[in-house]
Amino acid sequence: MDSATSETRTAAETRTPLGASAENGLKIVVVGGFGAGKTTMVRSVSEIRPLNTEETMTQAGESVDDVSGVRGKTATTVAFDFGRITLDSRNVLYLFGAPGQERFWFLWDRLFSGTLGAVVLVDTRRIDDSWYAIDRLEKHGTPFIVACNDFGGPTFTPQQIREALDLEPDVPLVNCDARSRESSKIVLITLVEHIRSRYADPARASRQELV
Amino acid sequence: MSRPGRDDSPDRLYTLTGGRSRSGPGNPFDLVTLVVAEGAPVPGMQSEHAAILRLTERPTAVVEIAAELKLPVSITRILLSDLLAAGRVSARHPRQAAVPDPDILEQVLVGLRNL
Ligand SMILES: Nc1nc2c(ncn2[C@@H]2O[C@H](COP(=O)(O)OP(=O)(O)O)[C@@H](O)[C@H]2O)c(=O)[nH]1
Numbered sequence: 001m002d003s004a005t006s007e008t009r010t011a012a013e014t015r016t017p018l019g020a021s022a023e024n025g026l027k028i029v030v031v032g033g034f035g036a037g038k039t040t041m042v043r044s045v046s047e048i049r050p051l052n053t054e055e056t057m058t059q060a061g062e063s064v065d066d067v068s069g070v071r072g073k074t075a076t077t078v079a080f081d082f083g084r085i086t087l088d089s090r091n092v093l094y095l096f097g098a099p100g101q102e103r104f105w106f107l108w109d110r111l112f113s114g115t116l117g118a119v120v121l122v123d124t125r126r127i128d129d130s131w132y133a134i135d136r137l138e139k140h141g142t143p144f145i146v147a148c149n150d151f152g153g154p155t156f157t158p159q160q161i162r163e164a165l166d167l168e169p170d171v172p173l174v175n176c177d178a179r180s181r182e183s184s185k186i187v188l189i190t191l192v193e194h195i196r197s198r199y200a201d202p203a204r205a206s207r208q209e210l211v
Numbered sequence: 212m213s214r215p216g217r218d219d220s221p222d223r224l225y226t227l228t229g230g231r232s233r234s235g236p237g238n239p240f241d242l243v244t245l246v247v248a249e250g251a252p253v254p255g256m257q258s259e260h261a262a263i264l265r266l267t268e269r270p271t272a273v274v275e276i277a278a279e280l281k282l283p284v285s286i287t288r289i290l291l292s293d294l295l296a297a298g299r300v301s302a303r304h305p306r307q308a309a310v311p312d313p314d315i316l317e318q319v320l321v322g323l324r325n326l
């Protein structure tokens with residue numbers, strides 16, 4: 001435990017602290033299959049080196065909050081990484097890279113309730129990796145866009161990708177290169193503009209309440 | 212470097228938190244709640260509590276604290292509720308609403324465009 005504390009001290013020395021007036025944390029989640037480029041995108045726009053952390057849950061899917069209940073049970077761990085963008089003196093945006101696999105979604109509400117929206121990052125060589133994530137985001141009513149990360153594989157027309165993903169027509173679809181800061185920035189701007197127009201349109205907003 | 216918390220057996224986590232369960236619905240700490248220390252660590256304090264106070268001299272999000280301490284988020288939230296109850300930290304919770312405040316969305320857009 002002593003070694004953990006001294007590691008923490010070392011980490012603290014290399015940290016980039018927020019300004020003293022920071023008071024409002026915001027969340028955006030980048031979700032996608034293994035190797036889709038989530039960590040790369042977070043790193044491209046983050047002001048800190050992406051950090052990795054985890055949440056633990058028991059087999060039944062409940063989190064580890066009742067620690068005594070976990071004793072003797074097998075705990076499953078879901079890891080995710082994140083970066084940070086200071087927007088202004090008060091607002092800080094946290095960008096999370098989260099795996100799209102099934103067990104992760106047990107923890108979605110606990111970790112990402114109140115999230116502004118999500119980017120579904122798609123590797124077009126493995127399009128079916130993102131079906132589950134899109135399904136869950138639709139069910140949660142979380143605004144999202146789809147970003148196809150360019151790995152230099154076969155190119156598909158937007159129409160082919162929309163059909164393969166069974167996307168609603170109003171969900172924005174963009175191409176990106178997660179290694180590029182400018183490209184990743186455009187992805188995030190596209191998402192926030194989509195969120196804004198979605199909540200500005202009363203017809204969309206009330207339809208969402210019905211879900 | 213190993214993934215954080217990999218070697219944290221449930222028994223070690225039990226010891227850290229005294230087996231209490233306060234990260235459930237009653238726990239106010241969101242992943243992005245910004246935590247600020249109200250003072251320096253004092254001698255004899257649990258080492259994790261002291262580490263949190265050192266980390267939070269400036270506002271620091273719950274998820275950053277968990278990552279730096281290499282502890283699961285839920286355990287970090289329990290440690291933070293101890294410190295909050297003792298008045299040793301203050302918490303700046305996210306201003307979340309069912310529908311995001313249009314002014315906040317505008318501020319996010321301005322901030323992103325300035326990146
Ligand atoms: N060609 C290319 N490679 C990329 C791109 N984005 C990520 N990669 C590479 O793909 C690999 C997996 O990316 P990573 O961000 O770790 O994926 P994650 O599992 O979703 O976090 C890494 O080697 C990246 O350098 C991209 O836009 N184009």
Ligand SMILES: [Mg+2]
Pocket residue numbers: 038039040081097
């Ligand atoms: Mg990754």
